[in-house]
Amino acid sequence: MQSFSKKILVVLFAILLVPAATVRGEADVAGGDATDTVAVQGQRLKGWIRLLDSEGVTLDTAYGKGEIKIDYQDIEQISSQRPFRIYYGEDGVVQGRILGIEKGLLSIGMIRESAVSIRTAAIVTGLALQEYETSWLSRMRTDFRHWNANLALGWRYERTAVDKNKLEFGFRLARRKSPTRLVFDFRYAYEIQKSSGGVEVTTKDELTTYLLGEYDVRDQWFLFARPAAEKDLPRLIEQRLYPAVGIGYRFYEDKNYLLQLPFGFGYVDEEFKDFGENTYTAGYLGFEGLYTFKSGVTISCNLLLMPGLNDPGEERLFRFDFDFKLPIVDPVALLFRFTNVNDNNPDPEIGDNKFRKIIVKFIRS
Secondary structure: OHHHHHHHHHHHHHHHHHHHHHHHHHHHHHOOOOOEEEEEOOEEEEEEEEEEOOOEEEEEEOOOOOEEEEEHHHEEEEEOOOEEEEEEOOOEEEEEEEEEEEOOEEEEEOOHHHOEEEEHHHEEEEEEHHHHHHOHHHHHHHHOOOEEEEEEEEEEEEOOOEEEEEEEEEEEEEEEEOOEEEEEEEEEEEEEEEEOOOOEEEEEEEEEEEEEEEEEEEOOEEEEEEOEEEEEHHHOEEEEEOOEEEEEEEEEEOOOEEEEEEEEEEEEEEEEOOOEEEEEEEEEEEEEEEEEOOOOOEEEEEEEEEEEOOOOOOOEEEEEEEEEEEEEEOOEEEEEEEEEEEEOOOOOOOOOEEEEEEEEEEEEO
16 A cells, blocks of 8 residues: 555656756756847846836846736836737737837837837736747647636645545546636545454545536626536435526626626536435525735635525535635646535434545646
8 A cells, every 4th residue: 555655646746747857957048048038127138038027027137036027007118029929809910029119109020111019908918939949838828818727736645543545536627718618627536444343444536527607798797507516425415406597786896806706597406426316496506705915826716506486495406515725846846735515415423514624735837
């Protein structure tokens, strides 16, 4: 058991850290010798522009180590010796040197006579052409900029009077391109415990997955459909299907922030081991929030409540997730997840409330 656990640990570190080291090496090459210039409050700053977005540019200064973020409104002049690849609007792409900025318009081109002016507020992302051509991760992030993918892996091994071996896996794929938003989420957790007498017991075998589809209809309103399924064998849930449809209101959204409230109706079809099947029609109330700090730290929250329409006291589903993601080395981060599950379970020895837990795992994004 111990040798097997060590093999799992080696595989996890290889999956997570080797690609990160490769990407770091690619980023170091992307700077080159030619420096870019940004003038702020009469001072000309020399360095390498690493990134452009709708708010400003990220400059790696030539005077020391570290990057600074400079808002467009503070930039008096800007120019680059290197060509950049800049994405703007829904599908716009332009390549060339950065030649200047005036009245919220960034001038891009190899020469001024053929330069293109784009609104800074419309810029989605921009990076040096050399980095785009040499880094596979940069190409993936820009060419598939409407997509976002996360892979989470967690493993824990305890060797005591009762040996514990636990493995968790998660995958999330999201696409946002107006007027649609699609999210696919899959999580699986498995844990076995082995006593000193050699008896093995499965204490965790659970799977949760859902597919979310949203369509913008007017202003900040959207329609949604959310089929979902799960199993949790230690809690006797052989399967549970709980699709929902409805309408939602999006209070705020951009690439770093999200706050929305969906509500509607759903249907629950659940089958318990030794207790048979149970079905009911339910209401649906959800909440989704996301906030990314300038440091890259991200917090997110998801809530789902489905009370039965006939007997909400006995028939209900409640799911709550709170995630705290701390970046380590791009694209690897550390994820802390707090979850709470409450539903109607027919076995009184198991109870309705699944105890709260904190999970620590690596995540690639």
